[in-house]
Amino acid sequence: MVVGEVQISSLPDALGDLGEFDELFPTTTDWDAYREAYPSSFNGSRFRFPVVTYLLRSGGRNVLVDTGAGPRGLWDEWDPERAAELPDALAAQGAEPEEVDVVFFTHLHIDHVGWNTDDHGRPFFPNARYVVHRDALAFARGEGRRTHTPRTIDPIEFEELDGEAELAPGITTTPLPGHYPGHMGVRIRRLGGGGEAFVLGDAAAHPMLFDRPADTFASDVDEAGSIQTRERLLPELVDTGVLVLCGHFPDGGIGRLLRRDGRVLWTAV
Secondary structure (H helix, E strand, O other): OOOOOOOEEEEEEEEEEEEEEHHHOOOOOHHHHHHHHHHHHHEEOOOEEEEEEEEEOOOOOEEEEOOOOOOOOOOOOOOOOOOOHHHHHHHHHOOOHHHHHHHHEOOOOOOHHOOEEOOOOEEEOOOEEEEEEEHHHHHHOOOOOOOOOHHOOOOOOOEEEEOEEEEOOEEEEEEEOOOOOOEEEEEEEOOOOOOOEEEEEOOOOOOOHHHHOOOOOOOOOOHHHHHHHHHHHHHHEEOOOOOEOOOEEEEEOEEEEEEEEEEEEEOOO
């Protein structure tokens, strides 16, 4: 996939059932329309949860957005049947970990930081700048500290942001408050205009949340902030031609939001 001068590659890392829909999305009671629209997201009553990262190439630089769920054994409560696929997916795109120039984190939940380091705690992308919002890093090292933190967060020397920043030509970070302190997305723009893509992070963990933006997701740290972010994004992303990327959406997570028969639906491209 290409937007202007930016080449976009979807890199799968893991796939498995995350949990029951009624527990993960407690305010959503009718899933019939979404079961029909996104059948691969469902395993009965359970959320079929992909973890995908994105490699963005522009101006001779390789930018990786998030590092996936990581090697097996990192999670306490999730044992996906597919795991640890990112290294092979990266190689399939003709890139090695040493060739990644920037690793940018939308946030620091476990499924976005898994390949920060290898099994020995060494940075998996040894030549990259690891870039994250300062509020996300403070939360991950403080109140948000988890069992994976010593391996995925503590060994890394992060470069901290506090707002928008250009990572490479046509690739710019942007705040998307709510899901996690310092949560951010990525705008990808054709230089000179004429095309755009938007990496959501977890502003909407399931495409249903763009049809029902006021519904909630159990992993959102700030529910009200997440709702406001989704409502703000709708006029920018729906029926505008913008590519909408999310690592937890089906079929590689690259598609567009379209209004059809009174609903906002995401369609893979």
